[in-house]
Amino acid sequence: MQDADYRRLVEDSPLATLVVQDGLVVWANPAGQQLLGVEGSLEGAELSAFVHPEDRADVLGVLTAEAVADPALERVPHEWRLVNGRDENVTVEVLLAPVQHAGRRGMHVVCWDVSLHVARQRDLAHRATHDRLTGLPNRSLLEDRWHQARSRARRTGLAPLVVFCDVDDLKQVNDRHGHVVGDAALVEIAARLRQAARGEDTVARFGGDEFVLLVESPADVEPDALAARLREALTDVEVPLGEGRDPLLMRCSVGHVVDDLTRSTAEVLAVADARMYDQKRRNRS
Numbered sequence: 460m461q462d463a464d465y466r467r468l469v470e471d472s473p474l475a476t477l478v479v480q481d482g483l484v485v486w487a488n489p490a491g492q493q494l495l496g497v498e499g500s501l502e503g504a505e506l507s508a509f510v511h512p513e514d515r516a517d518v519l520g521v522l523t524a525e526a527v528a529d530p531a532l533e534r535v536p537h538e539w540r541l542v543n544g545r546d547e548n549v550t551v552e553v554l555l556a557p558v559q560h561a562g563r564r565g566m567h568v569v570c571w572d573v574s575l576h577v578a579r580q581r582d583l584a585h586r587a588t589h590d591r592l593t594g595l596p597n598r599s600l601l602e603d604r605w606h607q608a609r610s611r612a613r614r615t616g617l618a619p620l621v622v623f624c625d626v627d628d629l630k631q632v633n634d635r636h637g638h639v640v641g642d643a644a645l646v647e648i649a650a651r652l653r654q655a656a657r658g659e660d661t662v663a664r665f666g667g668d669e670f671v672l673l674v675e676s677p678a679d680v681e682p683d684a685l686a687a688r689l690r691e692a693l694t695d696v697e698v699p700l701g702e703g704r705d706p707l708l709m710r711c712s713v714g715h716v717v718d719d720l721t722r723s724t725a726e727v728l729a730v731a732d733a734r735m736y737d738q739k740r741r742n743r744s
Contacts, residue, residue, distance in 0.1 A: 470488045470489065471488075472490060473490055474569050474570070474571050475487075475488070475491040475493070475494040475551070475569070475570045475571065476488045476567070476568070477491045477501070477506070477567075477568040477570075478558060478560045478565050478566070479506050479522060479565055479566045479568055480560065480565035480566070482505055482507060482519065482522050483503055483505060484501045484502060484503070484505075484506055485502060485503075485560060485561070485565065486502070486560060487500075487502075494541070494543065494549065494551070494570065495509050495541065495543050495544060496544030496545040497543075497544045506518065506522070506568070507519055509541050509543060509544075510540070510541055510542070511539070511541065511542055511548065513540070514539045514540050517537065518539060521537065521555060522566055535555075536552055536553065536554055537552070537553040538550065538551070538552055538573070538577075539551055539570070549572055549574050550573050550574045551572055551573060551574075552570065552571055552573045553568060553569070553570040554568075554569045554570075555568055555569075556569075587599075590663075592642055592645060592646065592664075593645060593646055593649035595649050595652075595663055595664045595670070596662070596663040596664075597663065598663065598664075598665050598666055600661075601661060601663035601665065601671055601673060604661050604673060604675075605619070605621075605661075605673055605724055606724070608673065608675040609720055609724075612675075612718070612720060613720060617676065617677065617678060618677075618717055618718040618719070618720060619673055619675045619677065619717075619718045620672075620673075620674035620677045620682055620685065620715060620717055621671065621672075621673060621674075621715065621716050621717075621727060621731050622671065622673075622674070622685065622686060622689060622713060622714070622715040622731065623665075623669070623713070623714045623715070623716075623731035623732050623734075623735045624648075624652065624669065624670040624671070624672065624689065624693065624711045624712070624713050624735070625669050625670075625711060625712050625735050625736075625739065626645065626648060626668035626669075626670075626710075626711050627709065627710050627711060627712055629641055629644065629645075629668040630668075632644060632698075632709070636707070640698060640700065640707065644696070644698045644707070644709045645668070647696050647697065647698050647709070648693060648696055648709065649662070649664065649670070651692050651696055652670055652672065654692065655688060655689055655692040656672055656674075657674075659675065659676060660672060660673060660674050660675070661675070670711070671728070672689070677717075682715055685715065686713050686714075686715040690711075690713050693710055693711035693713065694710045694711075695708045695709075695710065696708065696709040696710060696711075710742075712735050712736070712738045712739035712742060713735060714731045714732060714733065714736070714737070714738060715731055715734065716731040716734065
């Protein structure tokens with residue numbers, strides 16, 4: 460930092476740049492002040508005070524004297540969540556390097572805002588594992604959680620419950636009222652399923668008009684009582700038609716089964732599916 464040309468370059472850099480000694484900021488360029496949401500000087504401020512509590516251990520760890528002396532320090536990027544002076548959360552990528560400032564060793568901290576990139580990555584990951592219409596986990600995520608539940612069940616001896624739900628007469632609704640109303644029905648039914656399930660259960664849209672509820676810890680759940688409760692929750696689901704018209708009343712048929720770890724998930728689901736169709740036939744008779 461004693462090189463005047465270098466200092467001018469860093470001061471004008473769009474990258475937030477700080478010098479930290481013993482955890483305290485001793486110098487910051489304007490971009491650093493802007494990133495941290497501080498209008499005045501940052502000198503003497505604790506860097507960790509601007510860091511999300513869950514990331515403070517990492518920050519404090521790399522600011523130790525041992526870390527400053529680590530030759531591999533400059534090759535290890537970090538991702539920190541900052542809470543700036545405007546109470547805004549900002550995700551930054553950080554590069555660190557040892558530096559001499561005012562005759563003492565410190566840490567040169569360069570960071571740039573990657574919040575938008577991180578948000579986009581999270582959105583893409585969410586879209587890959589969740590149904591876009593209902594926001595529920597999709598078939599892929601259900602199968603992943605089911606396989607994990609089975610692995611735990613082999614240790615605990617407590618097999619999951621699997622409930623298969625199918626929306627009655629959705630095709631006729633789409634044909635008569637259009638897919639906008641059909642989609643609204645799916646959203647309403649998904650909401651009913653969420654309300655009826657426990658927080659630790661997985662409610663997934665399996666595909667089309669089919670939903671699956673995976674109950675991983677059924678020790679305090681009686682299967683028949685759960686199925687009865689779901690049938691009640693999924694009867695007379697109101698779907699608005701607008702224009703002063705009475706809402707459409709929808710319902711689901713439900714079939715349930717205790718998981719059999721000796722069979723494939725497809726075979727187990729087929730049993731629940733068959734039981735669901737038994738109920739559907741009874742509803743129509």
